[in-house]
Amino acid sequence: MRKWVKLKPGKSKKVRKFYPLVYRDEVADVSPSVEDGDLTVLLDEKGKFLAWGTYSEKSHVAFRVLTLNDEPIDSDFFASRFRSALAQRRHLQGVTNALRLVHAEADFLPGLIVDCYAEILVVQVRTKGMERLKNFWLEPLIELMQPKGVYERSDMEGRKEEGLTPFKGLLYGSVPERVEIFEHRLSFLVDVKEGLKTGFYLDQRDNRKLVQSLVQPSEQFLDLFAYTGSFSIYAAAKGAECTAVEQHQHLVELGIEQAGLNGVKVDFRCGNVFEELPKLATEGKQFDFIIIDPPAIAKSEKQLSSLKKAIHRVVKDSLRILRPGGRILVCSCVYHMDWSDLIETVRFAASDMEVPLRLLAQTTQASDHPIRLHIPESQYLRCLLLQRDF
Ligand SMILES: C[S@@+](CC[C@H](N)C(=O)[O-])C[C@H]1O[C@@H](n2cnc3c(N)ncnc32)[C@H](O)[C@@H]1O
Known part of the structure; x- marks a missing residue:
């Protein structure tokens, strides 16, 4: 029955x-x-x-x-889902060996995230249902991708609502402390066991490339909420002089190592963006390009106002040190912050500072994080690329 x-x-x-x-x-x-x-x-x-x-x-x-089909949900079902997810990402071959293979319901597999970092897979299981189906999906995933190791990073708070405890650990093979990956001929070090998310912000890949295409050699580049400084490494490879601000020392250390791996220099500052920005202004620093990529501090619609306040403050403080003609990329990875919320927040900050801004582009997550028209929540990353007129 x-x-x-x-x-x-x-x-x-x-x-x-x-x-x-x-x-x-x-x-x-x-x-x-x-x-x-x-x-x-x-x-x-x-x-x-x-x-x-x-x-x-x-x-x-x-x-x-x-x-929506009356079909068996078994290993063959999952194998077919994985094959089609992989086929849809073929265009990334040669661009990178790190990508999101499964983006939950946006890949018709609600509750499951699979990220590939070279020969390592990292999975995140968000629902009790997907947890109980593990016997059906883990084997076909390994069979298709032939990884050296599979690591589970289900250590997020969201699992509690599903009655699951946060978990992380090895599921298959072996996984090194750091995995080296490439993106657009640059190298990055991914800490799949301790890094944020599953170890790397794969969703910003296209935005990093866009920023690199715009930044000019010798320009002063500021990377706020830098994580391991991946935006800076793209910019530094173009010849920009980069400063990156990140609050966690271990991420800064990984960032420095990563910069060395690419033969570029990034001036990492370990500290709180809200304190470092006024300090940079006091030091008389000026920048031509500023990245603002804060964490998802609002998980619900109710917490949206705290995210808006944080972005308002950072944009205001950034505009104090952005040169006329300079560009700024303001990002939000919170679905509840829609385009008009984000634009309004930045507009209010610019008006407070009496700085005129031109919107050059609205960008989103990379294509391996598919956006389904029928699932509005599948678009969660929104970025505004703006230029200061004068
Ligand atoms: C969304 S991630 C940035 C990802 C990064 N842009 C990339 O592409 O790899 C946000 C980062 O901000 C850092 N962070 C959060 N609050 C901060 C604060 N007040 N000051 C400095 N860094 C902060 C987090 O540790 C995290 O690494």
């Missing part, structure tokens, strides 16, 4: 229109035997099949769609 989750009247349309998440208040009933994380079918209000997916007992997302 199939286990099932039945929707309330009027709630099936969005599922048919490719939105994969069903919220708890949209569920009318579940079959008596359903347990947390179970693979179940989703039924419309008349009891007609809608989808296969997984049920969550605790999360506000009660059901996640795996497929």
Whole structure:
């Protein structure tokens, strides 16, 4: 007997229109035997099949769609999903050996992230359903990608809502302390065990390249919230003089090593951006290009105002030291911060400083983090490239 989750009247349309998440208040009933994380079918209000997916007992997302077809969910299903995800990333061959292979529901695999760093895979399991399906997906993933090692980085807070404890550890083979990867002929060191996210900000790849194409040799380049300074390394390779500000000493050390690996110099400052910016102004420093890439400090819509305040303050302080004609890239990796929120926040800061800004481009995450039109949340990275007029 199939286990099932039945929707309330009027709630099936969005599922048919490719939105994969069903919220708890949209569920009318579940079959008596359903347990947390179970693979179940989703039924419309008349009891007609809608989808296969997984049920969550605790999360506000009660059901996640795996497929709209009535098909077996087994190793072959996952192997086929992985093959098509890989095929869609073929254009990155030669550009990089580090990419996001699976971007959860945007690759029709809700709850699963897979990042490839050369011969190492890093997986992140965000839902109880995907956790329970591990026996079906891990083997085909290894078979397709033939990695030397698979490491799990499910050490994020979000798992608690699913009733899962944060976890990290080796799943297969062996994984070195640092993995060397390349991107556009530059080399980077990825700490897959301790680094933020799964070790590297793959989503900024295209923005790093864009910035590199615009920055000029000898320009003064400032990289705020630098992580291991990947934006700086692109800019320094072009001949810019780079300063990078990051608050964690171990990331700064990795950044310095990474710069050395590429034969470039980056002046890393270990400190808090909010304190370092006024110091740079006092030192009389001026910059031609400033990157502002803060962390996701707002996880929910409610916390959005604190992110807006932080961006407002950093943009204001950055404009004090941005030369006329200089460019600034302001990023937000929080889905709830939409384009108009971000533009308004930057506009308010520029108005406070009486600095006129021109919007040169609006950019987003790299293509290995697919954006599905039917899943608005799949676009989470928004960046504004702006130029100071005078
Ligand atoms: C989104 S990541 C930056 C990613 C980076 N631009 C890249 O492409 O690799 C944000 C970084 O900001 C750092 N950070 C957070 N708050 C900070 C603060 N107040 N001052 C300095 N660094 C901070 C975090 O440690 C993290 O490395």
